[in-house]
Amino acid sequence: MDEFNFSKIEKKWQKRWEKEKTFEVKEDPKKKKFYSLEMFPYPSGSGLHMGHALNYTIGDIFARFKIMNGFNVLHPMGYDALGLPAENAAIKAGTPPQDYTKNSTKSFTSQMKSLGFSYDWSRLLDTSDPGYYRWDQWIFLKMLEAGLAYQKESLVNWCPDCRTVLANEQVHDGKCWRHEGTHVKMKLLKQWFLKITDYADELLDKIDDLDWPEKTKQMQKHWIGKRYGTEIDFLINGKKWPVFTTRPDTVYGVTFVVVSPYHGKLNNLVTKEHRKEVDEFLKKLKSISEKEIVLLEKEGVFTGSYAINPLTKEKVPIYIGNFVVADYGSGMVMAVPAHDQRDYEFAKKYRIKIKIVIDPVDFELNEKNLAEAYVGDGTLVNSGEFNHLENNKAKEVIGEFLTKKDLGRKSVQFRLKDWGISRQRYWGTPIPVIHCEKCGAVPVSEKDLPVKLPREVKFGEGNPLLTNKKWINVVCPKCGGKGHRETDTMDTFANSSWYFLRYCDPKNNKKIFDEKKIQYWSPVDIYIGGAEHACMHLIYSRFYVKFLRDLGLIDFDEPAKRLFHQGLIHGEDGEKMSKSKGNVVDPLLTSKKYGVDSLRFFLVSVASPDKDFDWSEKGIQGSYRFIKKIYHYFEGFKSGENSKELDFNMNEVIREVSEEIENFDYRKATIRLREIFETILKEGKVRKKIAEDFLKLLSPFCPHITEELWEKLGRNDLISISKWPEYTKIQVGKKADEDINKKIIKNVSLVVKKFEDRGDRISKIHLYLVPSDFEEINPEKIKKGIGKEVFAYSVRDKKKHDPEGRSKKARPGMPGIWFE
RNA sequence: GUGGAUGUGCCGGAGUGGUCAAACGGGAAGGACUCAAGAUCCUUUAGCUUAUGCUUACCUAGGUUCGAAUCCUAGCAUCCACACCA
Numbered sequence: 017m018d019e020f021n022f023s024k025i026e027k028k029w030q031k032r033w034e035k036e037k038t039f040e041v042k043e044d045p046k047k048k049k050f051y052s053l054e055m056f057p058y059p060s061g062s063g064l065h066m067g068h069a070l071n072y073t074i075g076d077i078f079a080r081f082k083i084m085n086g087f088n089v090l091h092p093m094g095y096d097a098l099g100l101p102a103e104n105a106a107i108k109a110g111t112p113p114q115d116y117t118k119n120s121t122k123s124f125t126s127q128m129k130s131l132g133f134s135y136d137w138s139r140l141l142d143t144s145d146p147g148y149y150r151w152d153q154w155i156f157l158k159m160l161e162a163g164l165a166y167q168k169e170s171l172v173n174w175c176p177d178c179r180t181v182l183a184n185e186q187v188h189d190g191k192c193w194r195h196e197g198t199h200v201k202m203k204l205l206k207q208w209f210l211k212i213t214d215y216a217d218e219l220l221d222k223i224d225d226l227d228w229p230e231k232t233k234q235m236q237k238h239w240i241g242k243r244y245g246t247e248i249d250f251l252i253n254g255k256k257w258p259v260f261t262t263r264p265d266t267v268y269g270v271t272f273v274v275v276s277p278y279h280g281k282l283n284n285l286v287t288k289e290h291r292k293e294v295d296e297f298l299k300k301l302k303s304i305s306e307k308e309i310v311l312l313e314k315e316g317v318f319t320g321s322y323a324i325n326p327l328t329k330e331k332v333p334i335y336i337g338n339f340v341v342a343d344y345g346s347g348m349v350m351a352v353p354a355h356d357q358r359d360y361e362f363a364k365k366y367r368i369k370i371k372i373v374i375d376p377v378d379f380e381l382n383e384k385n386l387a388e389a390y391v392g393d394g395t396l397v398n399s400g401e402f403n404h405l406e407n408n409k410a411k412e413v414i415g416e417f418l419t420k421k422d423l424g425r426k427s428v429q430f431r432l433k434d435w436g437i438s439r440q441r442y443w444g445t446p447i448p449v450i451h452c453e454k455c456g457a458v459p460v461s462e463k464d465l466p467v468k469l470p471r472e473v474k475f476g477e478g479n480p481l482l483t484n485k486k487w488i489n490v491v492c493p494k495c496g497g498k499g500h501r502e503t504d505t506m507d508t509f510a511n512s513s514w515y516f517l518r519y520c521d522p523k524n525n526k527k528i529f530d531e532k533k534i535q536y537w538s539p540v541d542i543y544i545g546g547a548e549h550a551c552m553h554l555i556y557s558r559f560y561v562k563f564l565r566d567l568g569l570i571d572f573d574e575p576a577k578r579l580f581h582q583g584l585i586h587g588e589d590g591e592k593m594s595k596s597k598g599n600v601v602d603p604l605l606t607s608k609k610y611g612v613d614s615l616r617f618f619l620v621s622v623a624s625p626d627k628d629f630d631w632s633e634k635g636i637q638g639s640y641r642f643i644k645k646i647y648h649y650f651e652g653f654k655s656g657e658n659s660k661e662l663d664f665n666m667n668e669v670i671r672e673v674s675e676e677i678e679n680f681d682y683r684k685a686t687i688r689l690r691e692i693f694e695t696i697l698k699e700g701k702v703r704k705k706i707a708e709d710f711l712k713l714l715s716p717f718c719p720h721i722t723e724e725l726w727e728k729l730g731r732n733d734l735i736s737i738s739k740w741p742e743y744t745k746i747q748v749g750k751k752a753d754e755d756i757n758k759k760i761i762k763n764v765s766l767v768v769k770k771f772e773d774r775g776d777r778i779s780k781i782h783l784y785l786v787p788s789d790f791e792e793i794n795p796e797k798i799k800k801g802i803g804k805e806v807f808a809y810s811v812r813d814k815k816k817h818d819p820e821g822r823s824k825k826a827r828p829g830m831p832g833i834w835f836e
Numbered sequence: 837g838u839g840g841a842u843g844u845g846c847c848g849g850a851g852u853g854g855u856c857a858a859a860c861g862g863g864a865a866g867g868a869c870u871c872a873a874g875a876u877c878c879u880u881u882a883g884c885u886u887a888u889g890c891u892u893a894c895c896u897a898g899g900u901u902c903g904a905a906u907c908c909u910a911g912c913a914u915c916c917a918c919a920c921c922a
Contacts, residue, residue: 235917239918339922356922358922628916632847690861
């Protein structure tokens with residue numbers, strides 16, 4: 017018996033796939049395409065981790081399954097190579113990010129190749145390649161033309177560690193998404209924005225059509241956060257200041273107005289007498305991180321100004337409040353302490369008047385027994401001409417009234433904000449704009465793209481691009497005068513927002529991509545990656561696709577039809593894998609120890625791929641044993657006749673495994689494979705067809721040993737591109753036919769016995785069968801089997817005798833029963 | 837607070853109205869082989885017991901049903917995401 021030398025086998029087949037370009041694909045109108053994509057990795061210097069291995073194994077199994085099912089499968093890979101970590105790591109290592117990244121991507125590629133993934137490596141993409149980011153810049157110019165890219169002075173999230181601005185989506189819990197311990201600060205900067213909000217409605221509406229995990233869809237909906245409400249103009253110093261509210265019905269209960277400390281026109285509201293207090297308050301706020309503000313008590317300070325309620329004409333004080341969000345609505349809210357908990361707390365603290373305007377109807381509410389805000393429904397009181405209206409009705413009525421008098425208007429607010437893409441760092445796509453004193457921000461002309469990142473820069477303090485004067489100082493393309501380049505680079509999420517389109521035509525240097533190629537391959541049929549991207553990458557990509565569609569470049573609306581999130585792998589201790597905890601398991605080392613196929617098989621057999629699970633060394637040993645067993649069995653394979661039962665089982669397994677892979681129930685599929693293999697082992701000799709089918713079913717999971725054993729069975733083609741076994745219906749039909757009568761006899765007898773044991777007398781039995789069962793049963797047989805008078809009906813039969821409606825309980829294999 | 841998910845045997849984890857003491861894997865125990873270890877193979881793994889028997893079991897408490905791990909109601913617990921959005 018040969019020693020099971022998995023590493024020799026792996027290399028042998030990986031070489032052959034590469035040599036024969038097994039997984040390279042071209043458009044072929046005669047073949048149905050399938051685009052299978054996994055989120056491309058950020059090529060960190062530490063190489064592939066187990067999470068990558070899981071992600072790509074899940075995708076690879078799917079892609080291989082589709083290939084064997086006759087699809088023309090596009091299964092590409094690339095690198096999201098631009099970004100801060102590479103820059104930081106490069107600085108640390110003292111090498112330019114270009115070199116650092118090249119090393120990383122090289123090692124990623126060789127690692128991925130060694131794991132046997134079925135990628136079309138000829139389409140390899142690298143976002144740090146000017147040939148790629150040139151098209152980032154091109155899209156930017158198109159957005160600029162369309163008015164979707166713009167510059168504005170704004171308060172931004174600033175991470176002191178990254179020394180750059182972060183998008184809202186990159187701030188988690190008031191902290192930087194890359195630095196768990198770093199609080200994000202607010203800073204005022206001139207920034208480039210992409211007007212994703214123009215697409216807010218469509219981004220929201222189309223969510224329902226996506227075959228995506230419900231959770232992710234929910235998160236996106238929440239993130240976009242569409243709210244219907246009313247804008248009410250309060251009068252301050254003779255000027256109209258709009259305030260957004262979802263509760264116009266409570267407008268008579270407004271006793272103060274609160275403005276955000278970050279409101280742009282805050283200074284207009286602060287009177288001389290209150291300047292000092294306000295400044296102190298603002299100063300105090302600055303020293304507190306956003307995270308802490310959330311935990312903080314509602315606090316505020318009086319500005320000295322008053323606002324006039326347009327309906328009551330009452331004058332109410334204006335406060336600055338730490339709980340008001342600056343860039344939602346107008347950054348100013350009307351406060352109704354009787355009917356909003358936050359306002360209530362604030363009013364109590366600063367002893368502001370509380371006025372009840374909604375009467376709960378079923379109990380009495382007065383200022384004295386009010387221990388918290390009453391947010392329920394009721395009828396309006398103290399509301400002038402609107403008294404006695406039901407409050408939900410009042411929302412409408414007051415809204416209309418305000419509109420008619422031009423004191424307000426219906427309004428829709430989104431939580432989603434425009435996407436700030438400016439980053440003050442080096443390793444990103446340069447924003448293709450030249451600033452000119454005369455002409456302002458002038459776009460670089462398309463023919464001058466790409467604006468390449470200069471190698472000659474100094475890293476250290478601030479933005480490295482500022483250190484290359486030669487690169488910065490250029491002539492204005494418009495007037496020929498003095499100009500300087502924009503030194504902000506784009507958020508890396510710009511790079512990843514459309515990469516999946518570029519895979520369809522990765523080397524095109526004339527166009528972003530060829531329309532015909534895009535039309536053939538896109539959109540992505542299955543997209544696999546982490547759930548953490550739900551509100552970042554997965555929203556941005558949707559936005560980009562819609563924009564490119566509106567440019568007329570593509571004719572679909574959504575980047576990916578179907579989405580799947582893999583689970584997280586924890587260390588053996590159940591904790592998240594991390595270097596500091598020392599519980600990291602390296603996929604490469606593991607594959608060297610047990611073989612790639614064992615690793616792949618194990619990764620998808622411990623748990624459903626979308627569930628989190630703990631790494632287990634014992635577990636992978638179990639997978640290894642299984643694979644070894646298979647290897648040894650096939651090595652000495654001798655065909656022979658096998659039982660009918662095995663034929664039947666195999667046929668079932670083909671059906672089940674196919675369905676299970678399609679539904680990402682990989683774990684169940686591996687169980688099926690184990691079971692059927694046990695049966696094969698027990699029988700010893702089986703027909704060659706059975707052996708081949710088994711190897712084919714196993715092939716997406718364990719591509720290397722199945723190639724090897726396929727060869728051992730005397731085949732010289734590749735199993736990886738062989739035809740997936742077919743499931744035959746006839747055979748099962750026969751078998752099921754025999755079963756169904758027995759099954760029904762058994763089940764019904766059981767119930768009959770129970771009834772008779774209780775002392776019930778049964779003379780007649782009425783059975784109500786689902787139509788498919790009804791067609792297959794043999795009533796005589798059942799009658800004999802049960803030994804009573806039996807009447808069988810189809811549930812569809814309108815003339816059936818069914819006084820108690822038992823036919824409703826009928827299910828396949830188990831009829832509804834009624835006794836007489 | 838809001839939204840989502842989950843709760844099954846020693847552990848991981850299937851199942852989803854009758855065939856369920858509950859697949860499969862891991863662990864453990866016993867046995868075979870071996871001088872021995874490893875590998876491999878077989879058996880057992882809720883309790884009483886060895887009977888095609890009973891009892892206790894699928895978070896808890898109720899309910900529906902001839903019958904529930906599976907359906908309904910309430911509660912408890914855990915995990916994740918978002919979180920002062922007016």
